[in-house]
Amino acid sequence: MTFLRLLFRNRLAAMGAVVLVAILILVLITPLLPLQNPDTTATADRFQKPFSDGHLLGTDHLGRDLLSRLLHGTRLSLAVGIAAAVIAATIGSAIGIVAGYFGGRIDNVIMRVVDMLMAFPYILLALAIVAALGPGLMNALIAVAAVNVPFFARNIRGITVGLAGREFIDAARLAGMGHTRIILTELLPNVLPVIIIAMSTTVGWMILETAGLSFLGLGSQPPQADLGSMLGEARSALISHPHTSVVPGIMIFLIVMSINLLGDGVRDALDPRLRSGALSRPLPTTLVDRQGDIPAATDDLLAIQNLQTQFHVGKRIYRAVGGVSLAVKPGECLGVIGESGSGKSVTALSVMGLVASPPGVITGGAVRFQGHDLIGARYETLRQKRGDRVAYIFQDPLSTLHPLYRVGRQLAEAIQSHHKVSSAEARTRAISLLKDVRIPNAESRVDNYPHEMSGGMRQRVGIAMALANEPDVIIADEPTTALDVTVQAQILSLLYDLRRDRGLAIIFITHDFGVVAQLCDRVAVMYAGRIVEEGPTDAVLEAPAHPYTKRLIACVPELGGGRRALAAIPGLPPVVDDLPPGCAFAPRCAKVQDACRTQEVTLAGAAPRAVRCLFPEEAL
Ligand code: ADP
Ligand code: MG
Secondary structure (H helix, E strand, C coil): CHHHHHHHHCHHHHHHHHHHHHHHHHHHCHHHCCCCCCCCCCHHHCCCCCCECCECCCECCCCCEHHHHHHHHHHHHHHHHHHHHHHHHHHHHHHHHHHHHHCHHHHHHHHHHHHHHHHCCHHHHHHHHHHHHCCCHHHHHHHHHHHHHHHHHHHHHHHHHHHHCCHHHHHHHHCCCCHHHHHHHHHHHHHHHHHHHHHHHHHHHHHHHHHHHHHCCCCCCCCCCCHHHHHHHHHHHCCCCCHHHHHHHHHHHHHHHHHHHHHHHHHHHHCHHHHHCCCCCCCCCCEECCCCCCCCCCCCCEEEEEEEEEEEECCEEEEEEEEEEEEECCCCEEEEECCCCCCHHHHHHHHCCCCCCCCEEEEEEEEEECCEECCCCCHHHHHHHECCCEEEECCCHHHHCCCCCCHHHHHHHHHHCCCCCCHHHHHHHHHHHHHHCCCCCHHHHCCCCHHHCCHHHHHHHHHHHHHCCCCCEEEEECCCCCCCHHHHHHHHHHHHHHHHHHCCEEEEEECCHHHHHHHCCEEEEEECCEEEEEEEHHHHHHCCCCHHHHHHHHCCCCCCCCCCCCCCCCCCCCCCCCCCCCCCCHHHCCCCCHHHHHCCCCCECCCCCEECCCCCCCCC
């Protein structure tokens, strides 16, 4: 159903669908309509104009009723075109799947044959086939289907090759499935959308080709009418009696246009990447629609002040960040901790306007870098600071590095997009950056592709890239979550040194209190888009005030800590489009009281400690 909704949101596709359905209905009921026999000639009534007595669209050179011929002809043309498309898609896809799935010699032989077919000009090949088989509508159908088989075979083979090496196919093999079963149950469902898309975008073309063959007299034979032969017969009267060619011409135009518009719509609606974004590309910066006062400037290096970021999806409003304030000074490391989904990434991305809009909207607060508000700043201003003054390190370096460029080239690009330096200089700088992040053999590693490096090394390249322009602030969003513990320790000590040596301010996002304890001076605990506790790391670790913080700390295993039950927090974080009134943690809190569920709870305490709880574990 979402498919149909998406499809009809595309106006052109909807228009195409309406026209096509109208034509289809018309040709389906043609035999029931009170029409004259399309083949009855009446030489006395030759070339009647449209709207003449008894002939709504006039007559042709043999006095046959054009309306009747048009509807019967359309019926035939559509049937042949669609049949050809189905045949070509079935045979072509089967060939493509077999070639792509089995690979090796089978693939080679099949594909070379397909290549040979493709080497002939399209129409010439069709003409040759019809010439060999003899003229006739059935043979035209075979010819059109045959010349389109290679197109499907190539397309589907490409997709299949990509899928055949994937883990779920290996898993199916391991489960003992046979080839046929794997092809039918694992591969086919994955390539089916592609087949449908390829078909919907080529049906129109095949109808045209059939019409073309009929136009040349190789398709439907007189007196049988299809759109192509109608055009062909009207050719000689094109100037004297244009209506005889205009009528079938308009019909061909309508059919092909509507099928193509609909086909494009189907393609877009079936593409899962376009689906979530509802066919819209994100804006270059996050949409800003601020309500309320804008907080005044402070003397922090980077200050996030009462930031509110929401996602507007349909009628739903997800309050991913509900008034978060954080600040860092030069050389300081601030930890931001919370369960998955608590709004850490959205907070971080809001700083540089990187939250995708739509659906993201910043609805309140400010983000000040050296006192200047970045929210609602011009795109150029943001772009200048992105990666230069404020840099990011993301969780998964494999998805942030471009797979097709060498890492040195990507580092150089990061430098050259902000500074005018020669390529040689940028390369030298890239090598020294790799050395800074302690990549051994930096001189040769600089020419590696991302896939030639280990996960830890790639993450170091990510850090090197963040350092490329000597930023003032680095926002690290779970940079060690994808790494094993030993590599994590190396990365953390690297960040620690950089901070000490260069006076870097770091906002370090994680869900692991152990990491915070190693690296951060201060920590802020987030829950459901809000800060529930903050303070110096030691103080928070020693005496957590919020029940949530206490439970989070209890989740960290301790070496040599003796036998202790690791306590998971029961329940799940709330969905942020429907937060409970009062404390968001109340439903999972062991100490919950009635007041927690009704009363708005504020962040209170003696700076730098603060807690958002009515009944804190420790008095601050
Ligand atoms: P995390 O703390 O794990 O980094 P995020 O900041 O990524 O969490 O997400 C915070 C909340 O925002 C989550 O509840 C998530 O469901 C919601 N969210 C994130 N992106 C979108 C989006 N594009 N549309 C709707 N909700 C979103
Ligand atoms: Mg995240």
